[in-house]
Amino acid sequence: MANLNLVEAVREALRQEMEHDPKVIVLGEDVGRNGGVFRVTEGLFQQFGPDRVVDTPLAESGIVGMAIGMAIAGYRPVAEIQFSGFVYPAYDQLVSHASRMRNRSRGGYTVPMVVRMPYGGGIRALEHHSESMEAVFVHVPGLKVVIPSDPYDAKGLLTAAIRDPDPVIFCEPDRIYRAVRMEVPEESYTLPLGEAKVVREGFDLTLISWGAHVRTAKQAADHLAEEGVYDVEVIDVRTLSPFDINTVAASVVKTGRAVVVQEAPRTGGFASEIATQLMERAILQLEAPVGRVTGFDTIPPLGRLEDYYHPDVRGVMRQIRATMEF
Amino acid sequence: MANLNLVEAVREALRQEMEHDPKVIVLGEDVGRNGGVFRVTEGLFQQFGPDRVVDTPLAESGIVGMAIGMAIAGYRPVAEIQFSGFVYPAYDQLVSHASRMRNRSRGGYTVPMVVRMPYGGGIRALEHHSESMEAVFVHVPGLKVVIPSDPYDAKGLLTAAIRDPDPVIFCEPDRIYRAVRMEVPEESYTLPLGEAKVVREGFDLTLISWGAHVRTAKQAADHLAEEGVYDVEVIDVRTLSPFDINTVAASVVKTGRAVVVQEAPRTGGFASEIATQLMERAILQLEAPVGRVTGFDTIPPLGRLEDYYHPDVRGVMRQIRATMEF
Amino acid sequence: MPVTNLVSFTIPRVEVMDPAGTVDAALMPDLTPEQIRELYATMVTTRKLDDRMLKLQRQGRIGTFARVLGQEAAHIGATYALAKEDWLVPAFRETGSFLLRGIPPEKLLQYWGGDERGHDFPAGSRMLPISVPVGTHMLHAVGIGWAMKHNKERAVVLTIFGDGATSEGDFHEAMNFAAVFQAPVIFLCQNNQWAISVPYERQTAAATVAQKAVAYGMPGIQVDGNDIFAVYRVTKEAVERARNGEGPTLIEAHTYRMSDHTTSDDARRYRTAEELAFWQERDPLERLARYMRAAGMLDETAEAAVAAEAEAKVAGWVEAFEAKPPSEPEEIFRHVFAEPTPALVAQQEELLSSLNAADEGR
Amino acid sequence: MPVTNLVSFTIPRVEVMDPAGTVDAALMPDLTPEQIRELYATMVTTRKLDDRMLKLQRQGRIGTFARVLGQEAAHIGATYALAKEDWLVPAFRETGSFLLRGIPPEKLLQYWGGDERGHDFPAGSRMLPISVPVGTHMLHAVGIGWAMKHNKERAVVLTIFGDGATSEGDFHEAMNFAAVFQAPVIFLCQNNQWAISVPYERQTAAATVAQKAVAYGMPGIQVDGNDIFAVYRVTKEAVERARNGEGPTLIEAHTYRMSDHTTSDDARRYRTAEELAFWQERDPLERLARYMRAAGMLDETAEAAVAAEAEAKVAGWVEAFEAKPPSEPEEIFRHVFAEPTPALVAQQEELLSSLNAADEGR
Ligand SMILES: Cc1ncc(C[n+]2csc(CCOP(=O)(O)OP(=O)(O)O)c2C)c(N)n1
Ligand SMILES: Cc1ncc(C[n+]2csc(CCOP(=O)(O)OP(=O)(O)O)c2C)c(N)n1
Ligand SMILES: [Mg+2]
């Protein structure tokens, strides 16, 4: 076991997969000599050299488009987008090609590629550095979307993503890059894509989140438990696509109530998909509408007002109470 | 009154707005001399000349990015994207700039721009010509999204979109470009953005759709009425953003049941947002989960299998029955 | 000190065979009569197939497609310069390349007929499927080229695209990445003077496509695209350079789209009969035939024989296409992911049971 | 016939003042001593502000920002060539341009301090806000340029960006659109040799940024970017051409980022001390001072006076910045649309009432 934060866990997964499979290539802006602006790829350039850790020109569509070609030719590229707010120039390559090359060629050509990106707000960053637009990937058939919430999951999910035969969008909540350390196995391991995790058991209400806000959710649940009011079950979605509705619905069937915490703007966010599927699966057990705690339908504000924008423990507790008292 | 199809209604709106306001500029690929691949802009080049109906080089990000600049400088560009499947190269300009210039400059610079695009399937077209990815625009704060379902609405909504002070994505269901003719006032008029329309009254269930499938919905409702089984209320959402939940929820409070028909892939589509908001507003009145009739979570197939993919009248009727019998 | 000339560039144009079919012996590429006959037959067959496809489209047996009439020398000459292990990354106007790369042409018909199974190419064909979004596929060529180099395979990649495609941002990124990584990629622009209704002069203010290579520190060269010897020669040289680790090349094949843009288009709306006539005189197939006739490689009998053989092949392909069994609805779900997700399994089930229900009348 | 030279291009480089401050009289632009003093003062003030911002950042009083140390001549010289009615479309490394365009500099501090109200520029300033997504803003310049031309305003647009930005597809589309529409736009690349940790040679294989103009049929020119007279001269000429309807120009200001990329970066991880030293000797501010000293325009007293005045100004701006009232939470909702949607009204209500509830302890 090693005591790692999320940055180190991601790096470990990259390093071990690169050692394990010579076809794994890391590419992106500043990922090489500089080790990435968050230092995620630090040391990889020194260990594997410039042919396996490739500094690219500044062009996201180029990075993803080239990675698609590499993947078609038998490589397993892991492309880094410097911040998720800069992935949009590559959106066309992701939607029009990465997600559909397998379908278009009837399985003849495939794109086993991972696109990693720091994601979400909470770090007082510049404009475009605080986005959480995972929903625009979840809606694309042929893409998988993974968002880990802690170092252990990050390592196992990224390893699985790299080995996956299809393209995976891997969002890393930069807000918690260094916020938590935990024991992570030294050896390589995978966690299946498509399985949610119950991170706290409870009977009164199911609290669902992913990424950085699993922590917010757990804290809210802990507070309510300490106060002795409600016993809340917390679920970490982990992979938004494929989405594990079974685990989530089973919990809600048990508790009868659900709240989803999402940092993204409210309208059209993934919380809405969860709520809808829960209604389809469990309307008879639902004693209240599925609650949503989300970002607003606004541009994420710069640092000074950022805290007003993001879901926080108090807001989650407030929604839990509202849902319980419905 | 003139008897127009949807193509002609859109063209009329463009022509009248261009006559009304010299700052209205049409631009895009093949919109000029050729009159657009669907002939929507036919005759405008001849009437207004190449400085107002601008054939651009083949570059969607260029078209939208340039239109943003034109709008900032006081023009009202109406950009055409040749098919909605080719809008993704412009996604970055839409998300990173069009939607946020007002916010970024605290109202100092604004982007009164319309981006029109033929949208949806059903015309046996090539790959990428049958997409309905409206949800990836609805989720973007600062963009409005309008999808008309008939010539009358198309004219009024497009006129309003052009006059709107903010950027509007205007999706034109090409499947019904020439499918319906109706009486449309000759003079210019606007329909408010943000108002849904009850297109058929009923008491048993609320059937919600937009674009081409309002027609599917109406046909399903008519069939069921003819069969004398159910009296279905049909609502045309018309503008997905801003979304008129009030009209929709009021109907569902009355009927107690709802089905949403959407051509887009199921997961993360706008139907999920509607279902979620209905649950929030009307859970106590809902006698069944909100039903969804949607495209599958697959790449839209080419022509030969296309009919299996799209919502159809029978499928909608089947879902209505299931929701009624829940 | 003051104003100095930093760098200079010159863009050459290569022509080997004039419109009368006379060749410049010094530039004539090293092709055996056999090979020349093969090129000719491929051009003839491509044109017959193109004609037949138009009929099939008018009859509603296939859908909208992009004709290649007039551009046979450009894409066939270039594709012919590849070895079997090389890759081809096409756009959508390269029918002749399909023939050379060994893709059963009935598959092409099947694809344009609205059945994606037409894109299930034989293993090892090293040709990517048709790419509809203009300008986007060249990046895939760069990635494949990067991989070939990394793999030390000595295979190269040819990617073909139109003049309109050069306006897309992805063209720029592909050219730049290829040059920075010295990837073995040949960028072949079929500059057919039009992107649907937009003429070359409104697509770019650059006098030539070839000079766009300057922006990337890459060699750029224009070639008479209706001169199959010139196209072949220039591509072959670029292929050899790439194979020897000397990096990418941009080739502009200066040609003309003699047909409408696609079967949905009507080019008379935006261009003149004179322009078309000008180019018809420069027809690439007739030009090669003139050369071969003068060289004693083609007489009336041989010409008729090639035509008949081409007709027969095309007829066979059409037959094979029409004999294809219809697609099953499950096909929609088959290749979204390697393993279908639970949601996809459920949705397929939904579709099949609704079809059953429909069969049973409800 | 065979191989002909189709087109040729030469890219010039302009230098007016050498590192010792000696100017080439024939090329010296038409600037009064007054104007030269203004340029000098602007450079000094920009550098002082830059230094002070670094301190503010280290103290946590503003957030991450992009320093301009070493690039003062490039963006100040270019911006100085604009008339008041001209537009400036900046990237994020143009602090000096803010001073020249009359944006109260406390606003710049406020913006980098994480408060978007800093981007509320005075009406008519014709300068767009900072654009963070690299390479995307040049298209806006083209649209504005198109509008000026359409409007017959004779105003031109200067857009500034880095060497890294030239790799983005939007750079390409902007250059191409500008040339096709002959928009009055000056594209000024501050080629500071680095895009964060990626050196120029790995950004592009082109020997110069200026030659990228060839791809668009646009004039391209390199200028010593640490020579404010050369930058001013070349930009001014491009401005005049654009104003006279002669279309766009690409200018490469060859300069150097003497600082880290931003305050979050550590350039020592990827570049050498020697390289930095080489460029420090070519410091643009010191170069101008040398010229002015030799020309009798600057002595120790004057130098101290300019420095003191700059210090005082900067201190005033910092004070004005710190006196700004904190932003209200409603600010988040204020400028999403001209009119807030019902959903936004409800969400703002939600936020305010939750804040009230929090004040009341629940
Ligand atoms: C990204 C994108 N935008 C628009 C289209 C619609 N479209 C198809 S072909 C074409 C013109 C292509 O011109 P060019 O690149 O010169 O190729 P050509 O058709 O002349 O072979 C257009 C605009 C598309 N397929 N993809
Ligand atoms: C589209 C996009 N990708 C990545 C980034 C992150 N980023 C910010 S500045 C920068 C380097 C820019 O280099 P250059 O254009 O040379 O400008 P310079 O910083 O040298 O002034 C990068 C990669 C960004 N802001 N936008
Ligand atoms: Mg063309």
Ligand SMILES: [Mg+2]
């Ligand atoms: Mg730079």
